[in-house]
Amino acid sequence: MELWSNEDFTAHLRQVGTDQYHDKHPFHELMNHGKLDEDQLRTWCVNRMYYQKNIPVKDAILLSKIPHRHIRQTWIQRILDHDGTPEVPGGIEQWLVMGEAMGLSREKDMIDENLLPGTKYAVDAYLDFVRTKPWFIGIASSLTELFAPKLHKIRLAAFEKHYTWINPSALEYMRIRLKQAPRDCDHGLAVTLEYCNTPELQREAVAAVQFKCNLLWSQLDALYYHFESPTRAVLEK
Protein backbone atom coordinates (compact mmCIF):
# COMPACT_ATOMS: atom_id res chain seq x y z
CA MET A 1 0.00 0.00 0.00
CA GLU A 2 1.48 3.36 -0.99
CA LEU A 3 1.51 6.63 0.92
CA TRP A 4 -0.42 9.16 -1.16
CA SER A 5 0.86 12.68 -1.72
CA ASN A 6 -1.34 15.38 -0.13
CA GLU A 7 -2.71 16.06 -3.61
CA ASP A 8 -3.63 12.44 -4.28
CA PHE A 9 -5.00 11.98 -0.75
CA THR A 10 -7.23 15.04 -1.20
CA ALA A 11 -8.37 13.74 -4.58
CA HIS A 12 -9.37 10.41 -3.02
CA LEU A 13 -11.31 12.21 -0.29
CA ARG A 14 -13.08 14.37 -2.87
CA GLN A 15 -13.88 11.38 -5.06
CA VAL A 16 -16.06 9.99 -2.25
CA GLY A 17 -18.23 13.07 -2.56
CA THR A 18 -18.48 12.74 -6.32
CA ASP A 19 -19.55 9.13 -5.94
CA GLN A 20 -21.62 9.05 -2.77
CA TYR A 21 -22.64 12.45 -1.40
CA HIS A 22 -26.35 12.70 -0.65
CA ASP A 23 -26.95 15.48 -3.16
CA LYS A 24 -27.55 12.61 -5.60
CA HIS A 25 -30.16 10.88 -3.48
CA PRO A 26 -33.59 10.62 -5.20
CA PHE A 27 -35.20 12.43 -2.27
CA HIS A 28 -32.89 15.42 -2.74
CA GLU A 29 -33.43 15.33 -6.50
CA LEU A 30 -37.17 15.47 -5.95
CA MET A 31 -36.66 18.30 -3.45
CA ASN A 32 -34.47 20.34 -5.76
CA HIS A 33 -36.88 19.94 -8.66
CA GLY A 34 -39.74 21.27 -6.59
CA LYS A 35 -41.50 17.90 -6.50
CA LEU A 36 -42.02 17.57 -2.74
CA ASP A 37 -45.35 18.51 -1.25
CA GLU A 38 -45.68 20.47 1.99
CA ASP A 39 -46.05 17.36 4.14
CA GLN A 40 -42.96 15.76 2.64
CA LEU A 41 -40.88 18.88 3.15
CA ARG A 42 -42.04 19.15 6.76
CA THR A 43 -41.21 15.52 7.41
CA TRP A 44 -37.72 16.11 5.99
CA CYS A 45 -37.31 19.15 8.24
CA VAL A 46 -38.40 17.26 11.38
CA ASN A 47 -36.13 14.31 10.68
CA ARG A 48 -33.12 16.38 9.70
CA MET A 49 -33.60 18.31 12.97
CA TYR A 50 -32.24 15.29 14.85
CA TYR A 51 -29.02 15.52 12.85
CA GLN A 52 -28.78 19.28 13.40
CA LYS A 53 -29.23 19.07 17.14
CA ASN A 54 -26.61 16.36 17.44
CA ILE A 55 -23.90 18.25 15.56
CA PRO A 56 -22.69 20.09 18.70
CA VAL A 57 -22.92 16.84 20.65
CA LYS A 58 -20.70 15.15 18.07
CA ASP A 59 -18.29 18.09 18.10
CA ALA A 60 -18.12 18.13 21.91
CA ILE A 61 -17.29 14.41 21.93
CA LEU A 62 -14.55 15.13 19.40
CA LEU A 63 -13.36 18.14 21.40
CA SER A 64 -12.96 15.94 24.48
CA LYS A 65 -10.74 13.57 22.48
CA ILE A 66 -8.50 16.05 20.63
CA PRO A 67 -5.22 16.11 22.57
CA HIS A 68 -3.90 19.31 20.96
CA ARG A 69 -4.98 22.61 22.40
CA HIS A 70 -4.41 24.58 19.18
CA ILE A 71 -6.73 22.21 17.27
CA ARG A 72 -9.39 22.39 20.00
CA GLN A 73 -9.20 26.21 19.87
CA THR A 74 -10.39 26.10 16.26
CA TRP A 75 -12.73 23.11 16.54
CA ILE A 76 -14.79 24.71 19.32
CA GLN A 77 -16.04 27.31 16.82
CA ARG A 78 -18.27 24.62 15.30
CA ILE A 79 -20.09 24.18 18.61
CA LEU A 80 -20.50 27.93 18.97
CA ASP A 81 -21.83 28.13 15.38
CA HIS A 82 -24.49 25.47 15.92
CA ASP A 83 -25.44 26.05 19.55
CA GLY A 84 -25.14 29.81 19.32
CA THR A 85 -24.57 31.95 22.40
CA PRO A 86 -27.06 33.55 24.81
CA GLU A 87 -26.77 36.64 22.57
CA VAL A 88 -26.50 35.23 19.01
CA PRO A 89 -28.70 32.38 17.73
CA GLY A 90 -26.85 29.50 16.09
CA GLY A 91 -27.57 26.91 13.44
CA ILE A 92 -29.98 24.86 15.55
CA GLU A 93 -32.14 27.90 16.24
CA GLN A 94 -32.04 28.83 12.54
CA TRP A 95 -33.21 25.34 11.64
CA LEU A 96 -36.11 25.65 14.10
CA VAL A 97 -37.01 29.03 12.57
CA MET A 98 -37.07 27.41 9.13
CA GLY A 99 -39.32 24.68 10.47
CA GLU A 100 -41.66 27.25 11.96
CA ALA A 101 -41.83 28.99 8.58
CA MET A 102 -43.02 25.61 7.24
CA GLY A 103 -45.79 25.62 9.84
CA LEU A 104 -44.11 23.31 12.34
CA SER A 105 -44.13 23.81 16.09
CA ARG A 106 -40.79 23.46 17.83
CA GLU A 107 -42.45 21.97 20.90
CA LYS A 108 -44.95 19.62 19.27
CA ASP A 109 -43.52 18.70 15.86
CA MET A 110 -39.75 19.06 15.77
CA ILE A 111 -39.20 16.54 18.56
CA ASP A 112 -37.59 13.12 18.85
CA GLU A 113 -40.93 11.35 19.21
CA ASN A 114 -41.69 12.17 15.57
CA LEU A 115 -38.52 10.69 14.09
CA LEU A 116 -38.42 7.86 11.61
CA PRO A 117 -36.36 5.09 13.22
CA GLY A 118 -33.89 5.02 10.30
CA THR A 119 -33.07 8.70 10.84
CA LYS A 120 -32.34 8.17 14.50
CA TYR A 121 -30.21 5.08 13.94
CA ALA A 122 -28.08 6.86 11.34
CA VAL A 123 -27.37 9.88 13.55
CA ASP A 124 -26.75 7.73 16.62
CA ALA A 125 -24.27 5.71 14.54
CA TYR A 126 -22.40 8.95 13.88
CA LEU A 127 -22.10 9.72 17.59
CA ASP A 128 -20.89 6.18 18.20
CA PHE A 129 -18.34 6.56 15.39
CA VAL A 130 -16.72 9.69 16.81
CA ARG A 131 -16.89 8.25 20.33
CA THR A 132 -15.00 5.09 19.41
CA LYS A 133 -12.68 6.01 16.51
CA PRO A 134 -9.40 7.92 16.86
CA TRP A 135 -10.02 11.66 17.03
CA PHE A 136 -8.37 12.41 13.67
CA ILE A 137 -10.59 9.82 11.96
CA GLY A 138 -13.57 11.57 13.54
CA ILE A 139 -12.27 14.81 12.06
CA ALA A 140 -11.83 13.15 8.66
CA SER A 141 -15.50 12.12 8.78
CA SER A 142 -16.42 15.81 8.90
CA LEU A 143 -15.00 16.35 5.41
CA THR A 144 -18.37 15.93 3.76
CA GLU A 145 -18.24 19.69 4.32
CA LEU A 146 -16.09 19.78 1.19
CA PHE A 147 -19.24 18.98 -0.75
CA ALA A 148 -21.80 20.89 1.32
CA PRO A 149 -21.61 24.41 -0.16
CA LYS A 150 -22.68 23.19 -3.62
CA LEU A 151 -25.63 21.36 -2.05
CA HIS A 152 -26.67 24.37 0.03
CA LYS A 153 -26.42 26.71 -2.96
CA ILE A 154 -28.63 24.49 -5.12
CA ARG A 155 -31.06 23.84 -2.27
CA LEU A 156 -31.38 27.52 -1.41
CA ALA A 157 -32.15 28.38 -5.05
CA ALA A 158 -34.64 25.50 -5.22
CA PHE A 159 -36.44 26.66 -2.08
CA GLU A 160 -36.62 30.24 -3.29
CA LYS A 161 -37.95 29.10 -6.67
CA HIS A 162 -40.27 26.19 -5.90
CA TYR A 163 -41.33 26.49 -2.29
CA THR A 164 -42.50 30.07 -2.18
CA TRP A 165 -44.92 29.21 0.63
CA ILE A 166 -41.86 29.29 2.91
CA ASN A 167 -40.78 32.82 3.83
CA PRO A 168 -37.30 33.16 2.26
CA SER A 169 -36.09 35.15 5.28
CA ALA A 170 -36.39 31.88 7.25
CA LEU A 171 -33.71 30.19 5.14
CA GLU A 172 -30.82 31.83 6.98
CA TYR A 173 -29.40 28.43 7.98
CA MET A 174 -28.50 27.61 4.37
CA ARG A 175 -27.09 31.08 3.69
CA ILE A 176 -24.80 30.97 6.72
CA ARG A 177 -23.59 27.42 6.09
CA LEU A 178 -22.50 28.61 2.63
CA LYS A 179 -19.92 30.74 4.45
CA GLN A 180 -19.10 28.48 7.42
CA ALA A 181 -18.61 25.16 5.63
CA PRO A 182 -15.63 26.23 3.47
CA ARG A 183 -13.85 27.65 6.53
CA ASP A 184 -14.57 24.49 8.54
CA CYS A 185 -13.45 22.08 5.85
CA ASP A 186 -10.20 23.99 5.24
CA HIS A 187 -9.30 23.29 8.87
CA GLY A 188 -10.63 19.73 8.89
CA LEU A 189 -8.73 18.92 5.70
CA ALA A 190 -5.47 20.37 7.03
CA VAL A 191 -5.76 18.29 10.23
CA THR A 192 -6.64 15.15 8.25
CA LEU A 193 -3.66 15.58 5.92
CA GLU A 194 -1.33 16.11 8.88
CA TYR A 195 -2.47 13.31 11.21
CA CYS A 196 -3.65 10.60 8.80
CA ASN A 197 -0.07 10.19 7.74
CA THR A 198 0.37 6.49 6.96
CA PRO A 199 -1.06 4.53 4.00
CA GLU A 200 -3.40 2.75 6.40
CA LEU A 201 -4.66 5.93 8.08
CA GLN A 202 -5.16 7.61 4.71
CA ARG A 203 -7.47 4.74 3.65
CA GLU A 204 -9.22 4.89 7.01
CA ALA A 205 -9.84 8.62 6.48
CA VAL A 206 -11.37 7.93 3.06
CA ALA A 207 -13.51 5.22 4.65
CA ALA A 208 -14.59 7.74 7.31
CA VAL A 209 -15.91 10.07 4.60
CA GLN A 210 -17.68 7.11 3.00
CA PHE A 211 -19.20 6.24 6.39
CA LYS A 212 -20.40 9.81 6.76
CA CYS A 213 -21.86 9.85 3.25
CA ASN A 214 -23.67 6.60 4.04
CA LEU A 215 -25.25 7.99 7.16
CA LEU A 216 -26.44 11.11 5.35
CA TRP A 217 -27.77 8.95 2.52
CA SER A 218 -29.43 6.60 4.96
CA GLN A 219 -31.46 9.40 6.53
CA LEU A 220 -32.90 10.20 3.12
CA ASP A 221 -33.60 6.52 2.47
CA ALA A 222 -35.75 6.52 5.60
CA LEU A 223 -37.69 9.50 4.23
CA TYR A 224 -37.91 8.18 0.68
CA TYR A 225 -39.25 4.80 1.70
CA HIS A 226 -41.64 6.43 4.14
CA PHE A 227 -43.32 8.19 1.22
CA GLU A 228 -42.53 5.89 -1.69
CA SER A 229 -42.63 2.42 -0.19
CA PRO A 230 -43.51 -0.09 -2.93
CA THR A 231 -45.42 -2.04 -0.29
CA ARG A 232 -47.60 0.97 0.37
CA ALA A 233 -48.14 1.48 -3.34
CA VAL A 234 -49.24 -2.13 -3.71
CA LEU A 235 -51.47 -2.01 -0.66
CA GLU A 236 -53.10 1.24 -1.80
CA LYS A 237 -53.91 -0.12 -5.26
Place this chain on the structure above:
Amino acid sequence: MELWSNEDFTAHLRQVGTDQYHDKHPFHELMNHGKLDEDQLRTWCVNRMYYQKNIPVKDAILLSKIPHRHIRQTWIQRILDHDGTPEVPGGIEQWLVMGEAMGLSREKDMIDENLLPGTKYAVDAYLDFVRTKPWFIGIASSLTELFAPKLHKIRLAAFEKHYTWINPSALEYMRIRLKQAPRDCDHGLAVTLEYCNTPELQREAVAAVQFKCNLLWSQLDALYYHFESPTRAVLEK
Protein backbone atom coordinates in the same frame (compact mmCIF):
# COMPACT_ATOMS: atom_id res chain seq x y z
CA MET B 1 -35.37 10.73 53.12
CA GLU B 2 -36.53 14.34 52.90
CA LEU B 3 -36.29 16.78 50.00
CA TRP B 4 -34.12 19.69 51.14
CA SER B 5 -35.08 23.29 50.45
CA ASN B 6 -32.68 25.11 48.11
CA GLU B 7 -31.21 26.78 51.17
CA ASP B 8 -30.59 23.52 53.03
CA PHE B 9 -29.32 21.80 49.89
CA THR B 10 -26.84 24.63 49.32
CA ALA B 11 -25.76 24.44 52.96
CA HIS B 12 -25.07 20.70 52.62
CA LEU B 13 -23.02 21.32 49.47
CA ARG B 14 -21.05 24.05 51.22
CA GLN B 15 -20.47 21.91 54.28
CA VAL B 16 -18.46 19.47 52.15
CA GLY B 17 -16.00 22.27 51.44
CA THR B 18 -15.75 23.22 55.10
CA ASP B 19 -14.99 19.61 55.96
CA GLN B 20 -12.98 18.29 53.06
CA TYR B 21 -11.68 20.94 50.63
CA HIS B 22 -7.98 20.58 49.90
CA ASP B 23 -7.09 23.98 51.33
CA LYS B 24 -6.70 22.04 54.61
CA HIS B 25 -4.28 19.48 53.25
CA PRO B 26 -0.86 19.51 54.99
CA PHE B 27 0.86 20.09 51.65
CA HIS B 28 -1.19 23.26 51.05
CA GLU B 29 -0.58 24.38 54.64
CA LEU B 30 3.16 24.00 54.12
CA MET B 31 2.84 25.88 50.81
CA ASN B 32 0.88 28.75 52.27
CA HIS B 33 3.30 29.12 55.18
CA GLY B 34 6.24 29.43 52.81
CA LYS B 35 7.69 26.08 53.88
CA LEU B 36 8.10 24.47 50.46
CA ASP B 37 11.50 24.55 48.78
CA GLU B 38 11.94 25.30 45.09
CA ASP B 39 12.00 21.64 44.10
CA GLN B 40 8.80 20.90 46.01
CA LEU B 41 6.99 23.84 44.45
CA ARG B 42 8.12 22.80 40.98
CA THR B 43 6.94 19.24 41.55
CA TRP B 44 3.55 20.58 42.66
CA CYS B 45 3.37 22.72 39.51
CA VAL B 46 4.26 19.79 37.22
CA ASN B 47 1.74 17.46 38.82
CA ARG B 48 -1.06 19.98 39.01
CA MET B 49 -0.46 20.68 35.30
CA TYR B 50 -2.11 17.33 34.53
CA TYR B 51 -5.26 18.49 36.28
CA GLN B 52 -5.19 21.84 34.49
CA LYS B 53 -4.81 20.38 31.05
CA ASN B 54 -7.66 17.96 31.62
CA ILE B 55 -10.18 20.59 32.73
CA PRO B 56 -11.27 21.38 29.14
CA VAL B 57 -11.35 17.65 28.39
CA LYS B 58 -13.67 17.13 31.34
CA ASP B 59 -15.83 20.07 30.30
CA ALA B 60 -16.05 18.86 26.70
CA ILE B 61 -17.20 15.43 27.91
CA LEU B 62 -19.83 17.19 30.01
CA LEU B 63 -20.79 19.45 27.10
CA SER B 64 -21.41 16.39 24.93
CA LYS B 65 -23.80 15.03 27.57
CA ILE B 66 -25.79 18.17 28.44
CA PRO B 67 -29.08 17.85 26.55
CA HIS B 68 -30.10 21.51 26.97
CA ARG B 69 -28.75 24.05 24.52
CA HIS B 70 -29.10 27.01 26.90
CA ILE B 71 -26.96 25.24 29.51
CA ARG B 72 -24.34 24.27 26.92
CA GLN B 73 -24.19 27.90 25.77
CA THR B 74 -22.96 28.91 29.22
CA TRP B 75 -20.92 25.79 30.00
CA ILE B 76 -18.76 26.18 26.88
CA GLN B 77 -17.25 29.35 28.39
CA ARG B 78 -15.22 27.15 30.74
CA ILE B 79 -13.51 25.47 27.81
CA LEU B 80 -12.78 28.83 26.21
CA ASP B 81 -11.38 30.10 29.54
CA HIS B 82 -8.98 27.20 29.96
CA ASP B 83 -8.02 26.44 26.37
CA GLY B 84 -7.98 30.08 25.33
CA THR B 85 -8.40 31.11 21.70
CA PRO B 86 -5.83 31.59 18.92
CA GLU B 87 -5.79 35.27 20.01
CA VAL B 88 -6.14 35.16 23.82
CA PRO B 89 -4.17 32.71 26.00
CA GLY B 90 -6.25 30.71 28.48
CA GLY B 91 -5.72 29.11 31.86
CA ILE B 92 -3.54 26.26 30.60
CA GLU B 93 -1.14 28.70 28.96
CA GLN B 94 -1.08 30.82 32.14
CA TRP B 95 -0.21 27.74 34.18
CA LEU B 96 2.67 26.95 31.80
CA VAL B 97 3.89 30.55 32.12
CA MET B 98 3.86 30.18 35.92
CA GLY B 99 5.85 26.97 35.60
CA GLU B 100 8.39 28.69 33.37
CA ALA B 101 8.75 31.43 35.97
CA MET B 102 9.66 28.60 38.37
CA GLY B 103 12.40 27.50 35.97
CA LEU B 104 10.47 24.64 34.37
CA SER B 105 10.48 23.86 30.67
CA ARG B 106 7.08 23.23 29.11
CA GLU B 107 8.58 20.68 26.73
CA LYS B 108 10.87 18.78 29.10
CA ASP B 109 9.41 19.20 32.59
CA MET B 110 5.68 19.89 32.49
CA ILE B 111 4.88 16.64 30.70
CA ASP B 112 2.96 13.48 31.54
CA GLU B 113 6.13 11.41 31.85
CA ASN B 114 7.01 13.34 35.02
CA LEU B 115 3.76 12.71 36.85
CA LEU B 116 3.45 10.90 40.13
CA PRO B 117 1.12 7.93 39.51
CA GLY B 118 -1.28 9.07 42.26
CA THR B 119 -1.78 12.40 40.51
CA LYS B 120 -2.61 10.76 37.22
CA TYR B 121 -5.01 8.24 38.74
CA ALA B 122 -6.94 10.95 40.58
CA VAL B 123 -7.41 13.10 37.47
CA ASP B 124 -8.27 10.11 35.29
CA ALA B 125 -10.88 9.12 37.88
CA TYR B 126 -12.45 12.56 37.40
CA LEU B 127 -12.74 12.08 33.64
CA ASP B 128 -14.26 8.65 34.23
CA PHE B 129 -16.72 10.16 36.71
CA VAL B 130 -18.10 12.77 34.30
CA ARG B 131 -18.11 10.22 31.48
CA THR B 132 -20.24 7.72 33.37
CA LYS B 133 -22.44 9.75 35.75
CA PRO B 134 -25.56 11.73 34.74
CA TRP B 135 -24.61 15.13 33.32
CA PHE B 136 -26.13 17.09 36.23
CA ILE B 137 -24.12 15.06 38.74
CA GLY B 138 -21.02 15.90 36.70
CA ILE B 139 -22.02 19.55 36.99
CA ALA B 140 -22.54 19.16 40.75
CA SER B 141 -18.99 17.84 41.04
CA SER B 142 -17.74 21.19 39.70
CA LEU B 143 -19.07 22.97 42.78
CA THR B 144 -15.72 22.84 44.54
CA GLU B 145 -15.53 26.21 42.75
CA LEU B 146 -17.61 27.50 45.64
CA PHE B 147 -14.51 27.13 47.79
CA ALA B 148 -11.82 28.02 45.24
CA PRO B 149 -11.68 31.83 45.45
CA LYS B 150 -10.67 31.74 49.11
CA LEU B 151 -7.92 29.24 48.31
CA HIS B 152 -6.65 31.29 45.35
CA LYS B 153 -6.63 34.49 47.38
CA ILE B 154 -4.59 32.95 50.20
CA ARG B 155 -2.27 31.17 47.76
CA LEU B 156 -1.65 34.31 45.72
CA ALA B 157 -0.75 36.26 48.86
CA ALA B 158 1.50 33.40 50.02
CA PHE B 159 3.35 33.28 46.72
CA GLU B 160 3.85 37.03 46.63
CA LYS B 161 5.13 36.97 50.22
CA HIS B 162 7.18 33.77 50.53
CA TYR B 163 8.22 32.74 47.03
CA THR B 164 9.69 35.96 45.74
CA TRP B 165 11.98 34.01 43.42
CA ILE B 166 8.90 33.61 41.20
CA ASN B 167 8.11 36.70 39.15
CA PRO B 168 4.69 37.85 40.46
CA SER B 169 3.63 38.82 36.94
CA ALA B 170 3.61 35.07 36.17
CA LEU B 171 0.81 34.41 38.68
CA GLU B 172 -1.94 35.60 36.35
CA TYR B 173 -3.67 32.21 36.53
CA MET B 174 -4.57 32.70 40.19
CA ARG B 175 -5.67 36.31 39.64
CA ILE B 176 -8.02 35.41 36.80
CA ARG B 177 -9.52 32.39 38.57
CA LEU B 178 -10.46 34.73 41.41
CA LYS B 179 -12.86 36.35 38.95
CA GLN B 180 -13.93 33.33 36.90
CA ALA B 181 -14.68 30.84 39.69
CA PRO B 182 -17.54 32.83 41.31
CA ARG B 183 -19.23 33.31 37.92
CA ASP B 184 -18.82 29.59 37.11
CA CYS B 185 -20.11 28.33 40.43
CA ASP B 186 -23.17 30.61 40.31
CA HIS B 187 -24.17 28.83 37.11
CA GLY B 188 -23.17 25.36 38.32
CA LEU B 189 -25.09 25.83 41.55
CA ALA B 190 -28.24 27.03 39.76
CA VAL B 191 -28.17 23.98 37.45
CA THR B 192 -27.54 21.62 40.38
CA LEU B 193 -30.44 23.06 42.37
CA GLU B 194 -32.74 22.78 39.37
CA TYR B 195 -31.90 19.27 38.14
CA CYS B 196 -30.93 17.44 41.33
CA ASN B 197 -34.53 17.69 42.42
CA THR B 198 -35.25 14.52 44.37
CA PRO B 199 -33.98 13.55 47.84
CA GLU B 200 -31.81 10.86 46.20
CA LEU B 201 -30.30 13.20 43.59
CA GLN B 202 -29.61 15.86 46.23
CA ARG B 203 -27.57 13.32 48.23
CA GLU B 204 -25.84 12.18 45.03
CA ALA B 205 -24.90 15.81 44.29
CA VAL B 206 -23.39 16.17 47.76
CA ALA B 207 -21.51 12.91 47.20
CA ALA B 208 -20.25 14.29 43.88
CA VAL B 209 -18.69 17.28 45.66
CA GLN B 210 -17.17 14.87 48.20
CA PHE B 211 -15.78 12.79 45.33
CA LYS B 212 -14.27 15.92 43.79
CA CYS B 213 -12.76 17.00 47.12
CA ASN B 214 -11.25 13.54 47.48
CA LEU B 215 -9.59 13.65 44.09
CA LEU B 216 -8.11 17.09 44.77
CA TRP B 217 -6.93 15.89 48.18
CA SER B 218 -5.52 12.71 46.70
CA GLN B 219 -3.28 14.65 44.30
CA LEU B 220 -1.73 16.40 47.28
CA ASP B 221 -1.34 13.10 49.12
CA ALA B 222 0.77 11.88 46.21
CA LEU B 223 2.98 14.97 46.52
CA TYR B 224 3.13 14.89 50.30
CA TYR B 225 4.17 11.26 50.51
CA HIS B 226 6.65 11.77 47.68
CA PHE B 227 8.53 14.24 49.86
CA GLU B 228 7.58 13.15 53.35
CA SER B 229 7.42 9.37 53.10
CA PRO B 230 8.13 7.86 56.52
CA THR B 231 9.86 5.02 54.70
CA ARG B 232 12.24 7.46 53.08
CA ALA B 233 12.90 9.16 56.41
CA VAL B 234 13.72 5.81 57.97
CA LEU B 235 15.92 4.74 55.08
CA GLU B 236 17.80 8.05 55.07
CA LYS B 237 18.60 7.89 58.80
